Amino acid sequence: MRPRSGPTVEHRVLAARLRLLRERAGVSLQAAAEALDAHPATVRRIERAETGLDARQVGELLDCYEVPAAVAEPIMAGLGAANLPGWWHRWRDAMESWQQDVIGMESSASLVRTWHPALVPELLRTPAYADALYRVQYPEDTPAQLERRVELLRERQRRLRDRGAALWALLPAAALHTLVGGHDVMDEQRGTLADATHRKHLTVQVVPLDHPPHAMTGVPPLHLLRVPAPEIGDQAILETPGVRVDIIDDPDIVMDHRIRLDAACAAAPHPGTPLPGW
The missing domain is CATH 3.30.870 (Endonuclease; Chain A)
Known part of the structure; x- marks a missing residue:
């Protein structure tokens, strides 16, 4: 998990993509949270890049949104880089x-x-x-x-x-x-x-x-x-x-x-x- 030192742009981009994918799929914050067995605030924090991107949670959200593999795979592949601390850390x-x-x-x-x-x-x-x-x-x-x-x-x-x-x-x-x-x-x-x-x-x-x-x-x-x-x-x-x-x-x-x-x-x-x- 990325140490807390402010999100990088790579992190922000992936977080924004997750929000857009949820909205395009017509999935509410509540429904996305239920897929994670979590509170809606957890999904909101993920989408606002306020917390590290956990691979299990991201994978479950992509499944919930029925995201095709061609779209999901680059997102999952980018999690490692997105979770790295910025140079200013x-x-x-x-x-x-x-x-x-x-x-x-x-x-x-x-x-x-x-x-x-x-x-x-x-x-x-x-x-x-x-x-x-x-x-x-x-x-x-x-x-x-x-x-x-x-x-x-x-x-x-x-x-x-x-x-x-x-x-x-x-x-x-x-x-x-x-x-x-x-x-x-x-x-x-x-x-x-x-x-x-x-x-x-x-x-x-x-x-x-x-x-x-x-x-x-x-x-x-x-x-x-x-x-x-x-x-x-x-x-x-x-x-x-x-x-x-x-x-x-x-x-x-x-x-x-x-x-x-x-x-x-x-x-x-x-x-x-x-x-x-x-």
């Missing part, structure tokens, strides 16, 4: 519970769009900038724990870059003037962002200080993830720092966030436009 001690789900999707995303209303977006932060923020956000952490958080962020950035995924970031110029970690840290962060604008697969837009309000003004940090798997729709992650993080997969709500972000990006200066003093 070794850093689970340095992660919030919601991060396990987000990083699981981020690790297979072909496109990540991100907005932060006050700071440099996470996936563009230098280690020194990230460390300075973590010291404020996690004041009880030991130096070793803080270093683990920085290591995880660097690994996320490396994997995104090596995979050739597209990253599109929108941030206010105020983020470049907020003193995080001291002047040397900010100089490095601004220089890294300036260099990043020339990287392939990366788009950075900065909203000037004298820019009028736009569609994302006042909106908490937002991330849109596109995973190239038809079973998984686009995901929106809306952060309310210190309160909660909402992971949204409702297509209509995700579309609303995308439209709002599109409007803000259209109103912002073109990517690569130099800012005064930057």
Whole structure:
């Protein structure tokens, strides 16, 4: 059984296929649960990738749905890979519970769009900038724990870059003037962002200080993830720092966030436009 560290995309895909097969067969959650001699909540957790995929349970569900062998065999063959822990499992001690789900999707995303209303977006932060923020956000952490958080962020950035995924970031110029970690840290962060604008697969837009309000003004940090798997729709992650993080997969709500972000990006200066003093 896969250790609990958040489902991989492979796990999510198989879980979604099981749900679709049940719905197409016209089998209720109750009937599927009876086939397993379990509670309907068990089937629901399987379909939401909230628990490991047990071969016996999956086989019984496929029999219940009368799934032909040509469809069932690839599902059963994929259980081993789906139950493997994601690469981020070794850093689970340095992660919030919601991060396990987000990083699981981020690790297979072909496109990540991100907005932060006050700071440099996470996936563009230098280690020194990230460390300075973590010291404020996690004041009880030991130096070793803080270093683990920085290591995880660097690994996320490396994997995104090596995979050739597209990253599109929108941030206010105020983020470049907020003193995080001291002047040397900010100089490095601004220089890294300036260099990043020339990287392939990366788009950075900065909203000037004298820019009028736009569609994302006042909106908490937002991330849109596109995973190239038809079973998984686009995901929106809306952060309310210190309160909660909402992971949204409702297509209509995700579309609303995308439209709002599109409007803000259209109103912002073109990517690569130099800012005064930057």
